[in-house]
Amino acid sequence: DFWNKEVAPKLEAIQHQEPGLAVSILRKSGELGLTGVILPEKFGGMEMDLVSMMMVAEVVSRDGSYSAWHGAHTGIGTLPLLMFGTEAQKEKYLPRLAKAEMVAAYCLSEPQAGSDALAARTRADLSEDGTHYVLNGQKMWITNGGAADFYTIFAKVGGEKFTAFLVERAFPGVSPGAEEKKMGIKGSSTTAIYLDNVKVPVENVLGEIGRGHIIAFNILHRGFLIRGSVAIGGAREVLRSGVSGSASAAPLV
Numbered sequence: 001d002f003w004n005k006e007v008a009p010k011l012e013a014i015q016h017q018e019p020g021l022a023v024s025i026l027r028k029s030g031e032l033g034l035t036g037v038i039l040p041e042k043f044g045g046m047e048m049d050l051v052s053m054m055m056v057a058e059v060v061s062r063d064g065s066y067s068a069w070h071g072a073h074t075g076i077g078t079l080p081l082l083m084f085g086t087e088a089q090k091e092k093y094l095p096r097l098a099k100a101e102m103v104a105a106y107c108l109s110e111p112q113a114g115s116d117a118l119a120a121r122t123r124a125d126l127s128e129d130g131t132h133y134v135l136n137g138q139k140m141w142i143t144n145g146g147a148a149d150f151y152t153i154f155a156k157v158g159g160e161k162f163t164a165f166l167v168e169r170a171f172p173g174v175s176p177g178a179e180e181k182k183m184g185i186k187g188s189s190t191t192a193i194y195l196d197n198v199k200v201p202v203e204n205v206l207g208e209i210g211r212g213h214i215i216a217f218n219i220l221h222r223g224f225l226i227r228g229s230v231a232i233g234g235a236r237e238v239l240r241s242g243v244s245g246s247a248s249a250a251p252l253v
Helices: 002-015 021-031 050-060 064-077 079-084 087-098 212-244
Strands: 104-107 123-126 132-143 150-157 161-168 174-176 190-201
Touching: 002 021, 002 050, 002 064, 021 064, 050 064, 050 212, 064 079, 064 104, 064 132, 064 150, 064 212, 079 087, 079 161, 079 212, 087 150, 104 132, 132 150, 132 161, 150 190, 150 212, 161 190, 161 212
Parallel strands: 104 150, 123 150
Antiparallel strands: 123 132, 132 190, 150 161, 174 190
16 A cells, blocks of 8 residues: 555656655655564564565565665665664664664775775774764765765774774765766665764764674675565566556556
8 A cells, every 4th residue: 555655656756866755755654664664662663573574675676766765774774773783872773763764874885895895995093082983985886875864884993993883964074975877776866975084973883893794794694685575576566567568557466
């Protein structure tokens, strides 16, 4: 029902990146609990299982652009905090992520560090008073980058220790780049993220210093699993539209 009422009638506008539209739809899905399927109830989620999350991913994958918005937020955007965050970090951010009040993104890749993530050059240096880290660098090809409010950003502490940080867009020095012009999934947001002397509180370190690769690769592995559901949902939609002559015209079976 959500797909047929809220997404399908607006697919063309989503493809043309009508400002704010995809985010507004994502937040409507949050009101139904679709962005918090596996999050604990105490943080505003539905506390269901991974299979339930994969079922939702399959339905929203009927359009690649909207699927990217939803999947990047609920998957690689939120899972690092859910799986590796402290109780205080979860209490601060998960309730807002559960309802998509904050849109999430995952910042791993860099211009020279795609598949070889550990070649990242983004740097984090501890301040003299020990209260925060200062991040400098650039991330590339970030899904949801142009509209996200909450980023999981990987940087090397002291230029050596690969570490994850929870970074708010509101922190001074965080700025998304221009939208990439893509051949497909044109309605999704894909941008660079620039970090210019961004002060990140020490309490926003995610996991352990120098152990960011554990977070990065575990999250990607979970994302690959969910991608199986996305592929199935997309394939079903291609078959459905081919038979009916109209995309998203028939109910999902």
